[in-house]
Amino acid sequence: MIMRTVRNQPRTTREDLVNDLKAAGTIVTKKTNGNTLRREGLKSCSTRKVPLLKKAHIHARLKFANEHLNDSEDIWVKVLWSDETKAELFGINSTRRVWRRRNAAYDPKNTIPTVKHGGGNIMLWGCFSAMGTGQLHRIKGTMDRAMYRQILGENLLPSARALKMGCGWVFQHDNDPKHTAKATKEWLKKKHIKVLEWPSQSPDLNLIDNLWRELKVRVAKCQPRNLNDLEKICKEEWDKIPPEMCANLV
Numbered sequence: 001m002i003m004r005t006v007r008n009q010p011r012t013t014r015e016d017l018v019n020d021l022k023a024a025g026t027i028v029t030k031k032t033n034g035n036t037l038r039r040e041g042l043k044s045c046s047t048r049k050v051p052l053l054k055k056a057h058i059h060a061r062l063k064f065a066n067e068h069l070n071d072s073e074d075i076w077v078k079v080l081w082s083d084e085t086k087a088e089l090f091g092i093n094s095t096r097r098v099w100r101r102r103n104a105a106y107d108p109k110n111t112i113p114t115v116k117h118g119g120g121n122i123m124l125w126g127c128f129s130a131m132g133t134g135q136l137h138r139i140k141g142t143m144d145r146a147m148y149r150q151i152l153g154e155n156l157l158p159s160a161r162a163l164k165m166g167c168g169w170v171f172q173h174d175n176d177p178k179h180t181a182k183a184t185k186e187w188l189k190k191k192h193i194k195v196l197e198w199p200s201q202s203p204d205l206n207l208i209d210n211l212w213r214e215l216k217v218r219v220a221k222c223q224p225r226n227l228n229d230l231e232k233i234c235k236e237e238w239d240k241i242p243p244e245m246c247a248n249l250v
Helices: 002-008 014-023 030-039 055-068 073-077 145-162 182-190 208-222 227-240 243-249
Strands: 079-088 121-129 132-139 170-172
Touching: 002 014, 002 030, 014 030, 073 079, 079 132, 079 145, 079 208, 121 145, 121 208, 121 227, 132 145, 132 227, 132 243, 145 182, 208 227, 208 243
Parallel strands: 079 170
Antiparallel strands: 079 121, 121 132
């Protein structure tokens, strides 16, 4: 009964199992329920967050997967991945651990300052390919369609040249309205930049999300003091990400 319940409803708690079994006339403790599930190879884990997908999104993602199912590695090496992200001043610092004695929790050496909403943040645009990281650009103010085209103009082609993408490379960006605006499409077409068709609601397919995480972990270790410091460290650490990591992701 325990296994059947959990198979049908993975979010069932041990307390729910105790109550269900009690209603069925059997007394089983939470500890016994937990031991039983672990013995069967199950363990309690945090639920993973995934995009909320409608049927149209699911069909589009499946279509994308089928179209690229047999693509060779050479094709993906030619893709220049891009996206925006938010870097917070005290973002990932909160997850760090310290070695301390029992009553020294609030010793300044053992604490990390926290501020509401991360103590301020900066927005970044970046790109990378299997050859390494491209340029990283700080977005100042609210990015609109015109600013996005300006960012591409100043960073996209220079990145492609620096990474030696050669002929026939493909640009990847998601379906943000700024990315899919008519003026943006015309700009890309004028520059003869081929764009990878991308399914909506698919941030989990974009490889650059893995690099954003790597960047934020590296930046947190440097403990930036202010937003200008944060920008400087972000750019330094972005450039330090080894090309091998990028190649392995691709």
